[in-house]
Amino acid sequence: MPQKRNTADREQNTRETDGRVSLKMLADKLGLSTTTVSLVLNDSPAASAIPQQTKDRVFAAAKFLNYRPNYLAKSLRAQRSFTVGVIVPELSDGYSAMVLSGVEDYLLKAGYFYFVASHRHQTKLIEEYPHMLFERRVEGLIVIDTPYTQNLQIPVVAISGSVNADGVTSIALDHEKAAMLALQHLKDFGHRRIAFIKGQTFSSDTAIRWKAITKAAKKLGLTIQSKLVSQLEGNSPSPELGYVAAQGIIATGAPFTALFTFNDVSAIGAARALREAGLSVPEDVSIIGFDDVYSAAYQNPPLTTVRQPLWQMGKLGADTILKRITTGSNGPYPKRLTVEPELVIRQSTAIAPSANFKKATR
Amino acid sequence: MPQKRNTADREQNTRETDGRVSLKMLADKLGLSTTTVSLVLNDSPAASAIPQQTKDRVFAAAKFLNYRPNYLAKSLRAQRSFTVGVIVPELSDGYSAMVLSGVEDYLLKAGYFYFVASHRHQTKLIEEYPHMLFERRVEGLIVIDTPYTQNLQIPVVAISGSVNADGVTSIALDHEKAAMLALQHLKDFGHRRIAFIKGQTFSSDTAIRWKAITKAAKKLGLTIQSKLVSQLEGNSPSPELGYVAAQGIIATGAPFTALFTFNDVSAIGAARALREAGLSVPEDVSIIGFDDVYSAAYQNPPLTTVRQPLWQMGKLGADTILKRITTGSNGPYPKRLTVEPELVIRQSTAIAPSANFKKATR
């Protein structure tokens, strides 16, 4: 039965190949060569000698048969895939998704599609994905908060990563300014005993930001007490990690009036730990987060935070990768692009409690 | 210097083509045919007659030249792209990202990559993206909370969408059970005047869920007051929409002791509106959300919500699309798969305030 059908189809030369229409079928149907049809459909200058009537026939047939050129064949021939790869640590944490959203807007408008791969901090995947994407002929790579050490022959843009490899453009926040904004704000409110929650060791922002914080603290004459410094551990994207880290600080018994966390998500968890310890925000302890994710404004109290322009960083990343792709590999390219943080003051920070402060300094 | 190198390379027939090594170059280097090299590298049974020594030479050369087969060529020949397309409304809202995270896990492990496209509810994009992805020879399509009306010759899985097109497998929550869980919970706490925030009209879950709610309400003997029903408007993924919707309900002056929102994000916004109106949660008004996003547990008070197993829905979606791809288009496939909601009781719901209730009923 399948054989019979095959024969019949071949006789009519209308075999359906799963409903997919090839250029050849279209050309056969029209009694023209694939050359002509291709020239017409691509509106090539070489098609100028072809009469409008023929063109119309071609367009009509293409529409009728719902012809869609095979992008794989097209890409193979043109040596262009119009595809980029994006590597992120984790999709569900809001951070990457926000950057991705900026990336996407720009890429799709330019006719590109992108592959996403998330590695969840597994070293093996961090190494393999760039190669797998390279095999799939992506024309560029955007890595978000991910170390990149391979040396592939395609442009790479690293968003929020301390990357120094060849051929990589780094897009990063001005961390020094960010640290300064936050600490100055706390200092203005009279805070002197400030606790910190650092990021996970695997996050590429952690070290750089901490360095900026210590530098800013020194400049402002604030001392950092090691007892008051905790660190996020584990790679869950939930506020749980901040909750645990804050508990650690509270457990030391060292007094503090403010807490500066690595990101908003951990600030949210930390706030809960404080509440559970009987400390109210911001009366007893001020909290300042980082990133300004959507829900930051809707915490209770609304979270003061250092806004990182994630969406714009994504857009800038996409913009840069496209420029670098069209420029070609020989052209010059920026090694480093910086974006500016912004302090968003809400209600989780307030004047340091003087009573508490006295106790603290006693 | 680069020029000199280029010339030398060409003479040796080792031109680098941007650092990309083709099978042909590799074969030339080895003095073998591409056939042999291909057979060896793919460990084809036809390579059984080839002596180990030759194989080793091939492997060594491939490694040395860092040969990576061109996936486009491979795909074209094999008529398999090992790629699926995923269409979402919005990347940054946590919901899609969560589902996507489930999808991704499963797909990448199976050797597939996926394209993501987000349409932000623009009708034109909702129609175009399936075609663009089809052109790129995705082998399947996963649409998340998005209407799908095209009729392409590839398997389609719709997650959270009321899709009835041919060839589509729908994965949806058991909304009736979800509505029942929430309303039963509120009823148990003595709530009778319950306010609702419905989803945006464009969200495919909105109608179906509302129907389930009215049905459950009837079954439980609860009446729904039209004054107490509001709706999310606009397509921002921020809690702002819930904030506005809740303000609308408050403005009517109609008393209520509980609020059931379309999702957690809007619940968060609504909670703020209530606080600003001088109503405390849960003492004056209980709030119950939907989805159970990461931050729900970290609200103040922690949010009671109907958990939607988003990650699992993504996983199930990926699982299903892969099964359907390998089965082929003639095979049978499920039209509908249902996942179960779960009531997560936290502190945003409590016993209805009888005083308030009296005032309300006066």
Place this chain on the structure above:
DNA sequence: AGGGAGAGCTAAATCGATTTAGTTGAGCAA
């Protein structure tokens, strides 16, 4: 000596487009 078997390869077709380098026939001038 002739034939068969198997080892160790390769030529060429194929996937579906694009593109270069033509070909064919009509019309027209000299």
Place this chain on the structure above:
DNA sequence: TTGCTCAACTAAATCGATTTAGCTCTCCCT
């Protein structure tokens, strides 16, 4: 009638793999 130009096309190469259908030896058996 020859030669030229131009309109309207087309054959075939190409991108980089996979895969079918051989091909050429050598060795061994009878």
